[in-house]
Amino acid sequence: MTTLTETQAVAPNRTARKLSYVKAFNEGLAQAMREDENVFVAGEDVAGYGGVFRMFDNLLDEFGPRRMIDTPISEAALVGLGVGAAARGLRPVVDLMFMDFIGVCLDQIVNQAAKMKYMFGGSVSVPLTITTASGAGLGAAAQHSQSLEAWLAHVPGLKVVMPCDAYTAKGLTVSAIRDDNPVVVMLNKVLLGSTCEVPEEIYGIPLGQAHIARQGSDVTVIALGRMVGEALAAADELATEGVEVEVIDPRTVQPLDTETMFASVRRTNRVLVVHEAVTFGGLGAEIAAQIQDTVFDHLDAPVLRIGAPFSPVPFSPVLEKAYVPDRARIVQGCRRLLERS
Amino acid sequence: MAQRASTASKESAQVIKDLHERMVRIRLFETEAGKLMEAGKLPGFLHLYVGQEAVAAGVMAALRDDDQITSTHRGHGHAVAKGVGFREMYAELYGRATGACLGRGGSMHINDVTRGMLGANGIVGAGVPIAVGAAFAARYKGEDSVAVTFFGDGATNIGAFHEGANMAAILGLPVVFVCENNGYAEFTPQSKHMLITDVAERAAAYGMPSVIVDGMDAVAVHRAAAEAVDRARSGEGPMMIEAKTYRYFDHQGVKGLRHPYRSDEEVAEWKARDPIDLLEARAVADGTATRAELDDAWQRTRDEIAEAIAYAEASPLPDTADLLLNVYSG
Numbered sequence: 001m002t003t004l005t006e007t008q009a010v011a012p013n014r015t016a017r018k019l020s021y022v023k024a025f026n027e028g029l030a031q032a033m034r035e036d037e038n039v040f041v042a043g044e045d046v047a048g049y050g051g052v053f054r055m056f057d058n059l060l061d062e063f064g065p066r067r068m069i070d071t072p073i074s075e076a077a078l079v080g081l082g083v084g085a086a087a088r089g090l091r092p093v094v095d096l097m098f099m100d101f102i103g104v105c106l107d108q109i110v111n112q113a114a115k116m117k118y119m120f121g122g123s124v125s126v127p128l129t130i131t132t133a134s135g136a137g138l139g140a141a142a143q144h145s146q147s148l149e150a151w152l153a154h155v156p157g158l159k160v161v162m163p164c165d166a167y168t169a170k171g172l173t174v175s176a177i178r179d180d181n182p183v184v185v186m187l188n189k190v191l192l193g194s195t196c197e198v199p200e201e202i203y204g205i206p207l208g209q210a211h212i213a214r215q216g217s218d219v220t221v222i223a224l225g226r227m228v229g230e231a232l233a234a235a236d237e238l239a240t241e242g243v244e245v246e247v248i249d250p251r252t253v254q255p256l257d258t259e260t261m262f263a264s265v266r267r268t269n270r271v272l273v274v275h276e277a278v279t280f281g282g283l284g285a286e287i288a289a290q291i292q293d294t295v296f297d298h299l300d301a302p303v304l305r306i307g308a309p310f311s312p313v314p315f316s317p318v319l320e321k322a323y324v325p326d327r328a329r330i331v332q333g334c335r336r337l338l339e340r341s
Numbered sequence: 342m343a344q345r346a347s348t349a350s351k352e353s354a355q356v357i358k359d360l361h362e363r364m365v366r367i368r369l370f371e372t373e374a375g376k377l378m379e380a381g382k383l384p385g386f387l388h389l390y391v392g393q394e395a396v397a398a399g400v401m402a403a404l405r406d407d408d409q410i411t412s413t414h415r416g417h418g419h420a421v422a423k424g425v426g427f428r429e430m431y432a433e434l435y436g437r438a439t440g441a442c443l444g445r446g447g448s449m450h451i452n453d454v455t456r457g458m459l460g461a462n463g464i465v466g467a468g469v470p471i472a473v474g475a476a477f478a479a480r481y482k483g484e485d486s487v488a489v490t491f492f493g494d495g496a497t498n499i500g501a502f503h504e505g506a507n508m509a510a511i512l513g514l515p516v517v518f519v520c521e522n523n524g525y526a527e528f529t530p531q532s533k534h535m536l537i538t539d540v541a542e543r544a545a546a547y548g549m550p551s552v553i554v555d556g557m558d559a560v561a562v563h564r565a566a567a568e569a570v571d572r573a574r575s576g577e578g579p580m581m582i583e584a585k586t587y588r589y590f591d592h593q594g595v596k597g598l599r600h601p602y603r604s605d606e607e608v609a610e611w612k613a614r615d616p617i618d619l620l621e622a623r624a625v626a627d628g629t630a631t632r633a634e635l636d637d638a639w640q641r642t643r644d645e646i647a648e649a650i651a652y653a654e655a656s657p658l659p660d661t662a663d664l665l666l667n668v669y670s671g
Contacts, residue, residue, distance in 0.1 A: 040481065066481070072511060077470040077504030084474020084488070087459060088409070090481060092474075107501070111464050112471060119450045120460065121443035122667035156668050180670035 016197040021166040022054055024198045025131075025187060028170035029056075029093065031202035032177040033063055036091060039177055042069040042081060043095030043131075052097060053133055053192055075105035079130065083113045083182075086128040091177055098144045099134035099186060102151075113182040114157030128182040131173075134162075135226055135276055136324050137190035142312035145189075145320075147277035149224070152184050153254040153286075159183040159207055160254040164228035166196045168251060171205030178204060188226040210257035212264070216244035219334050220264040222287055223247060224275040227325060231274060234330035245334060253283055261287065262295045269300040270337040274325050279307030301340035306333050352560055354629040356402065360559040361624065362638050363398035364617050367391075367418040369642050370427060373650065374417065374434060374448075375595045383434050385447045390418035392589040395616035396521050397422035399562025400489060400582075403570045409457045409475040409488040411468030413521075414449055415588070416461025419491055425453040427649035437656035444659040445667070457486075466496040469505035469518070476514040476573075487515040487573040489566075495526025497540050503547075506579070510547040515573035517566065518544070518581040521556065527592045528602045544581035556586030557616045560623070587611035 019027065033039045040063075041047075041056060047068035050057040060068045071078050075096060082092035096102060102109060109130065116126050136145040152160045159181050163169035169187060176183035213228055214235050223231035228249045235245035246264050250256055265271050271291055273284035284305035291303050306325045314320050352360075371391045378387045390397070393415070401422035404410070412419040420430060425441065433440030434448050441451045452460035459475060462468040472490035479486045496502050497520060509516040520540045524531050537543075544551035554565045562584055569580040589612065590596070624630035 069512070072504070072507055074504035074508055076501045077473060077508040080467070080470020080501065080505060081474040081477055081508060084409075084411075084459070084471040084476075085478040085481070086474070087454070087471070088475050088478030088482075090478050104500075107464055107467055108470065112462075112467055116460070117670055118667045119442055119446040120452050120454065120667075121441065121445055123452070123454050125670040127670075159669075 015200045017200070018195045019166050019198040020193050020195045021163070021169050021187070022192040024166035024170040025055055025173050026057055026059070027198070028173040028202070029177070030059060030062065032174050033059070033067065035202060038089065039091045039093060040067040040069065041093045041095065042071050042078060044071060044073050044097060046070060046095050051095065053189070055095070055131070055187070075101050076108050079105045079108035079113065082128045082130070083108060083116065083126060086126045087116060087124050091127045091129070093129045093131060093177060096130060096132040099132040099148055100143050100146050102132070102148060109152070109158070109182070110155050114155045118157060125180040126182050127180045129176045130182065130184045132184065132186060133189045134186045135188040135190055136313045136320055139315060139317055139320060140189070141315040145313035147186070147225070147275065149186060149253050150277055150282050153256070153283060157182065158254060159252065160186065161207065161252045162186045162188070162225035163251070164225055164249050165191065165194060166198050168205060170198055171203050172207070172251060174202055175204035175207050179207060183207070186225065191226055205251060207252045208255035208257055209251065210260035211249045211251055212246065212260065213249045214245065214247040216246035216268065218244045218268055219270040219272065219337050220246045220248060220261070220268045221330060221334065222261055222271065222273045223249060224253060224283060226276055227274045230325065230327045231330055233327040234334065237327065237331055238334055243334065243338065256287070258287070258290050258294070261291065265291055265295045266298045269298055271299070272304045272306060272330065272333045272337060274306040274330055274333070276324055277307055278310055279305055280310050282307050301337045304333050304337055306330060351627060352629065356563065357620065357624045357627070357629040358634065359402050360398045360563060361617070361620055361630065361635060363401060363422045364394040364559060364620065365638050365642050367394045367397060367421045368617060369639070369646050370421050370430065371417055373646050375590065377434070377650070379595050384436055386593050387448050388415040388593055389588065389590040389595070390415045392611065392616070393521055393523060393556065393586045394418060395559035395562050396519065396556050396584045396586055399559045400519055400566040402563050403566040404489065405486065407457060407484070407486045408570070409459050409472065409486065411459045411472040411475070411488070411490045412461040413468065413491055413493060413496070414461065414463065414465070415493070416449070416451055420451045420453065420458050420461065423453070423458045424456045425451065425458055427646055428652045429453070431649045431653035432656045435653045435656070436658070437653055438659045439653070439656040443666070466492060466499035466501040468492065469496070469502050470508065473505045473509045473514060473516055476509065476516045477512065480514060485574050487517060487570055489517045489519055491519045491521060493526065494520060494522040494524065494531050494540050495529070495534060497543055498526070498534060506544065506547045506549060509579040510549050513576070513578040515576070516579040517569045517573055518549070518579060519566070520581065520583045521586055522583055523586050523588045525588070525592065525603070530602070539583060541581055541583040549579050549581055551581035551583060553583045553585065556584030557611070557614045557619060559616055559620050
């Protein structure tokens with residue numbers, strides 16, 4: 001796991017200290033609010049309570065009820081509020097708490113936020129940030145555990161980011177807020193307490209730019225969100241056997257930086273895509289297809305995908321553990337790829 | 342500019358002429374668009390507003406340019422009354438590069454942010470929360486503009502309406518909810534899609550005052566709108582207006598009845614109270630306008646529309662090389 005933070009040491013003169021994922025998000029959001037008076041936060045229990053995941057702790061104290069707004073449980077109206085406010089020049093951050101709840105406001109995300117600029121002939125922008133918590137692993141069962149990035153990445157006009165650690169959570173959140181498009185920030189529930197070095201000053205991570213989390217020459221693992229950590233752990237394990245795994249974190253799944261992936265495949269000739277979401281129709285299918293379109297001649301084995309089985313997320317911890325891809329499955333996948341040559 | 346009409350016994354000549362002009366502009370824009378559609382010149386769908394002109398005219402005459410509106414499938418009337426130009430509207434119906442949406446939206450999505458027209462909307466009820474957001478932005482920025490959301494009777498069965506109404510009420514935002522109750526959700530009569538007669542009753546569930554007006558009477562609509570707008574502008578929160586009105590054409594297109602979902606007698610009854618005829622008769626009787634002045638409004642508008650249609654037809658088609666223009670900002 002050390003490789004991740006070392007390769008991320010990009011900002012000069014920064015004062016880094018360890019911070020948790022949720023606190024890094026909170027710090028980035030607070031700094032973005034200080035930076036731009038037009039940024040406000042609306043959602044269920046975001047102000048008085050600080051968010052069910054403590055994402056919004058202390059923000060009410062600093063920014064007051066004008067900029068921290070508790071709303072009714074009304075996701076459609078909440079996102080619509082963000083769309084209308086964004087079209088009028090504000091930079092709303094609206095929180096959907098659990099990603100699974102997008103089903104009740106998908107119209108406002110897909111038909112309104114995503115299409116407004118296009119359908120208005122470019123005369124309006126929708127700088128809306130939607131924050132939400134995705135992923136399994138907390139025993140929250142099938143309506144509070146999904147990773148629905150493929151739904152959103154399929155919609156022209158939206159951007160979708162999946163931070164894999166605290167450093168990325170802060171940087172991508174700041175970039176999402178500064179971006180003039182609707183951006184969905186998918187925070188991962190299991191990672192909320194995880195820590196890594198995070199600079200104190202405000203910084204953005206470019207949207208649409210993948211990050212090589214670990215360099216390697218034998219096989220490329222493209223991992224989304226929480227799977228980046230699992231892939232790095234798998235890489236550590238395989239390194240003891242002399243196998244060098246390159247781990248790529250797309251960071252943004254829409255837009256998707258395929259160039260970095262293609263370049264990696266040209267070096268390693270083998271690629272595994274891993275995500276927490278259901279494999280069928282997932283981002284892995286898109287990434288595999290694009291790789292085969294462009295760098296097929298460099299492949300020594302078919303692109304392999306690892307994801308969840310075609311099932312709702314189960315509740316029982318033993319089932320849930322079997323459901324979500326992990327280090328062991330990634331190691332196994334890499335071995336399969338290596339056996340092909 | 343808005344004139345507070347609630348206590349006046351008689352509208353000023355200026356208000357009457359304003360309402361008349363807005364209605365005539367809608368009527369002629371729409372009837373000409375219908376002819377173009379019938380002639381096979383327009384792609385896509387056309388949801389005509391004819392018959393409902395008093396609502397758009399009455400409300401918009403109570404608004405300022407910086408006030409915002411969100412609209413419906415049947416949005417031409419709102420756009421015209423809010424001041425969106427004929428040229429860019431016709432060009433959009435033709436799918437031309439000079440259209441209000443650069444040919445990316447069409448009839449159902451005409452907008453003009455410079456006029457506070459935040460879009461007709463292809464999704465029933467979806468404009469309601471967006472207007473709430475626009476009102477939120479006005480208050481956040483310390484401006485005193487208001488937002489008006491137009492929706493039909495059918496839209497009040499959808500979640501976005503209820504969520505938006507509650508959100509506006511609980512946040513005390515300057516939003517005016519205007520229900521254009523034309524009695525039909527597409528082809529389904531009101532009696533088959535809700536058990537209440539007055540949609541305005543629904544406002545009470547959100548602690549919101551409401552008023553029912555004759556949606557064929559532009560003066561009545563204008564009075565109610567002026568009151569609701571003043572109320573919202575002065576920080577007293579949202580209000581709902583239910584205007585009982587009627588659409589002359591089908592839900593979509595000019596004709597094309599597959600089954601007689603409404604009777605000829607019903608249509609004739611409503612047409613007997615045509616909103617423009619009513620206002621003209623009243624204006625002449627009151628002496629607020631002469632017949633010649635009213636006729637002049639029709640003729641001026643006809644000329645403007647002929648010019649706008651010629652402009653649209655002469656306009657270039659969008660360049661397919663620009664297909665991906667404006668998918669993203671930046």
